[in-house]
Each structure stands twice: as structure tokens, then as C-alpha cells.
Amino acid sequence: VDPLRGASKPADLYEKDLMSLYIIGKYGLGLDKDLSPEVFERIFTVEHRYEKAAEALMKNGDPQAAREGVLKALEGMDINGSLMARVLRFVFTLHYYGFITREEFEKALRNAYKAFPELEDTIRRFAKFYIAYRIGEEMSRGSVRSKIELDVLRNKVALDVGIPRAVPRLGYVIDVAKAFFVVPKKILQLKEKRS
Secondary structure, eight states: OOOOOOSSOOSOHHHHHHHHHHHIIIIITOHHHHSOHHHHHHHTHHHHHHHHHHHHHHHOSSHHHHHHHHHHHTTTSOOSHHHHHHHHHHHHHHHHTTSSOHHHHHHHHHHHHHHOGGGHHHHHHHHHHHHHHHHHHHHHTTOOOSHHHHHHHHHHHHHHHTOTTOOOOHHHHHHHHHHHSOOOHHHHHHHHHHO
16 A cells, blocks of 8 residues: 655555555445454554534534534644645545545645634645645646646646635646646646746
């Protein structure tokens, strides 16, 4: 299982490995049914807490209820930008592997933004990553053939996601797309022309 990461090569790959392993093990292979819940939760203590926080963001329509659910799931932990990024990464990983829909992920992202205004910058950065990922999907399908189409798509996807001021830079979009997909050379040249 290759850990999911964006355009950068972060130092916390081990944690990302465990998160992917937990999600594939539980949702993909059903290992939580083969092991007792206590054993599974003991092995994946932190990931289990991220999962509970992620569920609170996905299931609650009310941002205040989502906030309370996240705070309960992460009780005793310092709720800061780094921790919120991990929770959002957990939800994104569920989406990436096909265990939740795009709509469920985007709802969680919007709920996090509304429920945690003090973490707005972190959540907006994660939204930029996700928007770049979605655009990368379209680029890999050949749906984007020009800079104009790419600019329109960047703004459309950002509008769909619904997080203010979250339109990612062109270079970042291409960097994230290259990390996840095979990107046509013509699109890569857009970055070179702009740089």
C-alpha cells in the first residue's frame, strides 16, 4: 500500500502508511470482523479516533454537531491544524480508495470549514489540495486540452467544493496531478510556459 501524499514528500509517511493500512484492512478486507474490536482498536488507536472524527464530519448536517462529534472523538488531543489535516486526510483516503463518495468527502470538508473557523487556513489548504486532485482526475481523462479549459475547471471545481478562496495555483494543480495521475505532456507544458 503506497501512502497518499500530495505534491510534497512529507516526513510523516509512516503515519500515512498506517492510515492507508487501517482503511484497506477495515473497509477493504474486513479485518475488523476477524479481530476483536478491542484488538483492532488497540493496534490502530489513533486511526480509530481519526475515523470517529471523520464520521462526525461526514454524518452531521449541522456544523456545531459536527464540531462536538470531532471534539468528542479527539478528546485529550490538541485540536490544531496538523490534527485537522490528519482527519481530513483520513476522509480523503476513504474517498480515494472508493469507500465514500465525492459528495461525502466534500460535505466533510465543508463541515470542517464551518465547524472550525479557527483552523480555516489549514482546511483551505486541504481544499486546494483536493481541488487540484479533482482537476488532475479530469486532466488524466483528457478532459482538459488548453489553459483556458484548465482555468475554467479550476474555478468550477472550487465553486463546487464551496470553500472560499480555495482556487489552487496552476503549478500546484499540475504538481498534485503528476503525483496521482499520468498527465498529458501538453498540459505539463502549461506550467512551463507560465513559470
